[in-house]
Amino acid sequence: MQIYLKESGVLFVGRNCKLKHCNKIIFGKTIIIGDNVNINALSKHDIKVGNNFSLGANSIIECTGVIRNMGEGLLIGNNVGIAQNCFIQVRGFVEIGDNVIMGPNVSIFSENHNSDDSDLPINMQGETRKGVKIENGVWIGTRAVILDGVKIGKNSIVAAGSVVTKDVPEFAIVAGVPAKVIKLRK
Numbered sequence: 561m562q563i564y565l566k567e568s569g570v571l572f573v574g575r576n577c578k579l580k581h582c583n584k585i586i587f588g589k590t591i592i593i594g595d596n597v598n599i600n601a602l603s604k605h606d607i608k609v610g611n612n613f614s615l616g617a618n619s620i621i622e623c624t625g626v627i628r629n630m631g632e633g634l635l636i637g638n639n640v641g642i643a644q645n646c647f648i649q650v651r652g653f654v655e656i657g658d659n660v661i662m663g664p665n666v667s668i669f670s671e672n673h674n675s676d677d678s679d680l681p682i683n684m685q686g687e688t689r690k691g692v693k694i695e696n697g698v699w700i701g702t703r704a705v706i707l708d709g710v711k712i713g714k715n716s717i718v719a720a721g722s723v724v725t726k727d728v729p730e731f732a733i734v735a736g737v738p739a740k741v742i743k744l745r746k
Contacts, residue, residue, distance in 0.1 A: 569589020572593065575596070576596045578597075579597075585599070585601045586607070587609045592615070597616075597618070599621045602630060603633045603634070606634075610637045610640065610658070611639070615646075617644045617645075618645045619645060634656075639659045646668075647666075648668045649668060652708060653689075653691040654691060655692070655694065657694060657696035664703070665703045666704050671687050671708055672688050673687050690709035691708070692711075696715070698713075698714065702721070703720055704718045704723070705724065711727045712727075713731070714731070716731060717732075717745070718734055722736055723737045731744055
């Protein structure tokens with residue numbers, strides 16, 4: 561396994577990790593990958609990760625589900641911490657800014673299946689890939705779900721267990737299913 565580090569730095573990889581298509585992964589310096597992590601980096605664009613990044617145990621980053629329709633790519637900024645058991649589906653482009661933290665069991669989905677024609681099976685109707693953008697300074701609580709097409713504004717907080725289906729304004733605190741603004745931090 562060969563992984564490219566942008567700058568001289570340290571890469572800690574836990575036990576039983578599976579990193580596929582490592583030629584598509586570009587890491588900054590000081591990277592910690594927990595035990596049992598699975599990264600499938602096969603995508604049109606690379607996985608690019610900044611400095612001081614940690615990915616918790618049992619997490620999955622999956623760029624491509626089926627080879628006929630590769631995922632777009634993933635960009636992660638500096639000082640990002642993703643806790644254990646997180647799932648990031650990279651079908652549409654996913655961008656995670658600087659200083660972002662995610663609690664355990666967060667899921668991000670950057671694709672949605674079309675379902676307008678009730679006479680056709682769902683898997684034959686195609687999909688949309690709007691992507692997901694998480695701006696700088698965001699905190700995403702445990703078990704939150706971020707769906708395709710969502711932009712989470714800078715310095716926002718997504719409460720634990722929320723399902724985010726719409727854009728989140730900057731400095732907002734959102735909670736619920738679906739998530740709604742419950743407070744502004746400024």
